[in-house]
Amino acid sequence: MELLKTIFEVFMNTYPGFLEAMLITLQITAVALILGTVFGLMFALMKISRSRILQTIANVYITIIRGTPLIVQIMFLYFGITTLVVLSGFWAGAIALGIHNGAYIAEIFRGAIQGIDKGQREASSSLGMTRAQSMRRIVFPQALKRSIPPLGNQFIITLKDSSLVYIISVPELFAMANREAAQNFKSLETYLVVGGYYLVLVMIFTYLLRWYENKLDVDK
């Protein structure tokens, strides 16, 4: 009972700061996902291209990103980029998350593209479409639709992963929790509350995603 009371107190004392921080979390997640989609599309195209060189570049990128911890990538990028150009922590973090996501999204797109029935491409070839035409008009639209559920998952993962940019002082949710806890000396309650923010965001998004998937099924 006592715990619940303190949690509530902490919640009431922190929510102005947390709501602001939540906005930053959502922004950095959105930017990371947009960048990730651009990178992902680029590298997915490289992977399915017929050029060995492009394939290799994409493979190296994906292997490195998937094989190293995100927090290392964030630090590497932050200290790497900021020696070249002046960049805020927010943008350094967003770019790092974007590059990180790009590798996973590339695999999502590649899987979706290769998952389209071979017959679709054969039918378009037999109608006289070039490879590019059949990709653009037949394969990509179907693959994109199939990518949306896994992309939604990736969004959820990114939302949670974005907490790691606290390390480069981006004032997002988790950084805010650290700051609050250092001031109110109620670490347990503060981290419980911040966990709640993430949980609610994820649940809202999961619900939207499920709604969309159901809609897809109905359309089919």
Place this chain on the structure above:
Amino acid sequence: MLKGSNIHKSFGDLEVLKGIDLEVAPSEVVVLVGVSGSGKSTLLRCFNFLEHINQGTIEIDGHEVNPKKDKLSKIRAEVGMVFQHFNLFPHMTVLENVIEAPIIVKKMKKEDAIVLGKQLLEKVGLSDKADVYPSKLSGGQKQRVAIARSLAMEPKVLLFDEPTSALDPELVGEVLEVMQQLALEGMTMIVVTHEMKFARNVANRIIMLDEGRIIESADPETFFGNPTHERTKQFIKLVD
């Protein structure tokens, strides 16, 4: 119209076509039969350049196709293909399926393509389905859309690879009817099918493929009445 000479095709070590000579005259309907694995699909796919032949030549309308020099997409547009599993585009309506290639490949104006598409849908008896998605159609209807889609490119030859094999028995007739109508209108066709009644009634010539070779080529009456090859006799017994 379509002429293959000495066509050889291998997949790795497996030689599937071992020197096929086949010439199809304008408006001729050739039915291709043979046991599973004899190379029927592969032969059709070679004529459509979905497979590259290892040896031999293919002529379309007297023009020998050179897969290295010619634009294959252009040649493929002249040879239509109807697949066993329809391969309709699920993200497009029936009408969009039909007009896609004329617009994208032939650069036809959309209005003109729509007129053409509607005509073709009427021809295959599906005018009322123009705006529905393929998933809402029966197998027979899907295959008729696929035929209309091929016809929209005005191919010189139409290839059918077991167009009714994936259909429920009661839906086979509606597809064969459309094909028979096309044959009457003078469409040049090569049809792989197990529908012997269709072969008997519609084909000008029936060809038996066996282990990658043509072992019998005759008009339906001779083919069924007086086949020369032992394998053909066995085959006819099997299907009749």
